[in-house]
C-alpha cells in the first residue's frame with residue numbers, strides 16, 4: 001500500500017461553508033483530526049441569512065461547545081401557517097410548549113465555528129491549506145490528490161463539503177441531477193408593531209412562500225423577525241425593486257393585520273436556490289455532505305438541518321469503522337453511511353419539492369382547498385402534534 005506517511009491523512013475535508021466547518025469540529029470532538037482544504041478564494045464571508053435550526057441541530061451545536069451560540073439564538077414555540085385566502089392562521093406547537101426550532105444568524109455560526117477551529121489549530125492538531133484540488137486519482141489503496149500549488153497528498157477518504165457546485169462531485173464523477181436555479185430566496189430583517197414572542201409566521205401565497213421567523217423583541221416592545229421569501233425570477237425582480245414603503249405594504253398584505261405595521265430595518269438581499277439531487281453521494285473513497293450532496297428548496301427551513309444530519313451520521317460511521325479497524329474510505333464504510341442516510345434525505349427532498357410544486361402549479365381553488373384542510377386540522381390536535389414531531393425530528 002503506497003502511503004507517504006508525511007503527506008498521508010486518514011480524512012481530508014474540502015470546503016469552507018458552515019457544513020465543512022461543522023464537520024471539522026464534529027470529527028475533532030470524536031478524536032478524528034482531518035486535513036482541511038479551504039477554498040482558495042475564501043474571502044471574508046458575509047452571509048446575511050438566518051437559519052432555522054431543528055432542536056436536534058441546536059443540541060448538536062451546544063454539545064460541540066459553541067460559546068455564545070445559545071445566547072444569540074431565538075426559539076420559536078409556535079408557527080402560524082395559512083394560505084393567502086384564509087382568514088385565520090393554523091397554529092402549530094409542541095404538546096409541552098417546547099421550542100419547535102431556533103433561529104440563528106449564519107454569521108454568528110461562522111464566527112463561533114471559526115473560534116473553535118482556531119483553538120484546534122493553535123494546539124497544532126489541525127493542518128489546513130488554502131488551495132484548490134487539481135486532480136484526484138482514487139484506487140483500492142488511497143486517494144492521490146494533486147493541488148494547484150503542485151503539492152501531492154494522500155488520504156483514505158475525501159469528505160467533499162464544497163457546496164451545490166461541488167468540484168469534488170465533478171472530479172469524482174458522482175452522478176448528479178441538476179435542476180438548475182428556478183427560485184431565489186429574498187431575505188431581509190423586519191420590525192413589526194405587534195409583538196408575539198417566540199411566534200413565527202408562514203404564508204403560502206400566489207407570490208411565493210413567505211415566512212417571518214421570530215427574532216428578538218426590542219426594548220420598545222416591537223418585534224424583529226427575519227423574512228425569507230421564496231420567489232421565481234419574474235417575481236423577484238418586481239418585488240425587489242419596490243420602494244421600501246411599497247415592499248412593507250406588500251408584506252403586510254400577505255400576513256394581514258396580525259403583526260401591525262411592518263418596517264424594513266435591513267437591506268433586501270437575494271440568494272439563488274439550487275435544486276440538486278445526488279442519488280448516491282459517494283464515489284471511490286469519497287463522500288459528499290451538505291449542499292454538495294443535496295440542494296433543496298429552503299421551504300421548511302431544512303437545507304442546513306439535512307447537512308447536520310449528514311455530519312452526525314458520518315461522525316458515527318467513522319467511529320464505528322475505527323472501532324473495527326476498518327479502512328475509513330472503504331466501500332463497506334461508505335455503504336453503511338449511505339444506507340443510514342438515504343431514506344431521510346429522500347423524504348425531506350420529496351416533501352419540499354411537493355410543497356413547492358403544489359404552490360407553483362396549482363390553481364387558486366386547489367390552494368384554497370389546502371387552506372381549508374389546514375383549518376380543519378386546527379380541530380385535530382393529535383394530527384398537528386404529529387406534524388410538529390416530524391418537523392422537530394430532522
Ligand SMILES: Cc1cc2nc3c(=O)[nH]c(=O)nc-3n(C[C@H](O)[C@H](O)[C@H](O)COP(=O)(O)OP(=O)(O)OC[C@H]3O[C@@H](n4cnc5c(N)ncnc54)[C@H](O)[C@@H]3O)c2cc1C
Pocket residue numbers: 014015016017018019020037038039040042049050051052053131132133161162163164166167168185186187228271272273289290291292298300301302303304305306307
Ligand atoms: C435564502 C436561503 C435561506 C435558507 N434558510 C435555511 C434555514 O432556515 N434552515 C436550513 O436548515 N437551511 C436553510 N438554507 C439552506 C442552507 O443555507 C444551506 O443548506 C447551507 O448553507 C449549505 O451549507 P454548505 O456548507 O453545505 O454549502 P455552502 O454554504 O455552499 O458552502 C460551500 C463552501 O465550499 C467552498 N468551496 C466551493 N468550491 C470549493 C473548492 N473547489 N475547494 C474548496 N472549497 C470550495 C465555498 O467557498 C463555500 O464556502 C437556506 C438557503 C437559502 C438560499
